[in-house]
Every structure is written in structure tokens, then in C-alpha cells.
Amino acid sequence: MSRGTVEFIQRGVAFAHRALKDACNGTDEQLHFIPPDGSHSIAWCLWHTARIEDAIINQRARGIAPVWNEEWARRTGLPLDGNGNGQPDDEARAVRITDIGAFREYQEAVWAATNEFLEAATDDDLEREVPTRGGGTESIGEGISLHILGHFNGHRGEINLLRGMQGMPTVLVSEGTH
Numbered sequence: 001m002s003r004g005t006v007e008f009i010q011r012g013v014a015f016a017h018r019a020l021k022d023a024c025n026g027t028d029e030q031l032h033f034i035p036p037d038g039s040h041s042i043a044w045c046l047w048h049t050a051r052i053e054d055a056i057i058n059q060r061a062r063g064i065a066p067v068w069n070e071e072w073a074r075r076t077g078l079p080l081d082g083n084g085n086g087q088p089d090d091e092a093r094a095v096r097i098t099d100i101g102a103f104r105e106y107q108e109a110v111w112a113a114t115n116e117f118l119e120a121a122t123d124d125d126l127e128r129e130v131p132t133r134g135g136g137t138e139s140i141g142e143g144i145s146l147h148i149l150g151h152f153n154g155h156r157g158e159i160n161l162l163r164g165m166q167g168m169p170t171v172l173v174s175e176g177t178h
Helices: 004-023 042-061 070-076 089-094 100-120 123-127 140-165
Strands: 129-131 137-139
Touching (some): 123 140
């Protein structure tokens, strides 16, 4: 059975993970910087993308509990509930990662679950329809493509803008230059 689509997605997800890992590099002040009239920080983008991936892969695709739980919320200082979708700006501005090391452990646990799912997935698995939070359905492949690959690249752009505003290099500054 073909795994071409799965392998394509694996490459895209690996790129997103490298960018998000690189985005964790910075001081506490840099990670939590919010420009005037801005709505969120690099830290918010990191939290949001990890929580979304956790929900898409673990809850929707695998049908299991997310990695996120009370222990991760306590260790990272992040809200137990929610993932940033529809969050009012004042709440988004208040999101703070109090322990970046613990957050990176959570991020890595989510990525390991994603890699485990994709290693076993077939192209047919990606066609399986799952419910969306809006009441409809989408295939697992659509969910990964739209909410992890596409959506995360949008946040990578935000992260790069926030880094640039602070005189920091963009994420993956050397990737693709060789």
C-alpha cells in the first residue's frame, strides 16, 4: 500500500517541529514580548500550536486523551483549559510559560505522539473522517494539512515577525540556504 501522502506529511510536520523548536530559543522577555496593540507573544504561539497538534493527533486521529493534563498545566504555568482558539486578546496577552524546559518536554511528548501516529499511518488512514469542533467532519489528512501544516506556518510567520521586531534572527535562518 502506498505511503506517499503520509511521507509528504511527515516531511512537512518535521519542518514545522524544527521551526517551533528553534522558536523556543530566546530569553523569557523575548518569548513573552507583545508589541503595542499586539494580541499575543511567541510563547502564546508555541503553546497554541502544541495544544492544537495534541488535539488533532491524539483526540481526533488516535481517539485517545491528549498529552495535556493538570500536571503539564502546573509545570508550565499555562491554562489547563482551552488552546487559544477564540481566546480574547486580553487572555492571550496573559499567557505565560513559567518553565520553558517543562514546556519543551510537553512539546516533545506531543511531537513523539504525532511521529508514532504517522509512522503507523497509511494513506487510507488519512482519509478517515473525524468530527470537527464545528459539528462537521474532515478527514484526518485534511485536519493535519489545514490545522498543523498550514496553520502552523502562519504562526511561524508571526514568530518571525516578533523575533525581527526584537532584533532576533528568524527561525531556521540557515535551512534551505545550502
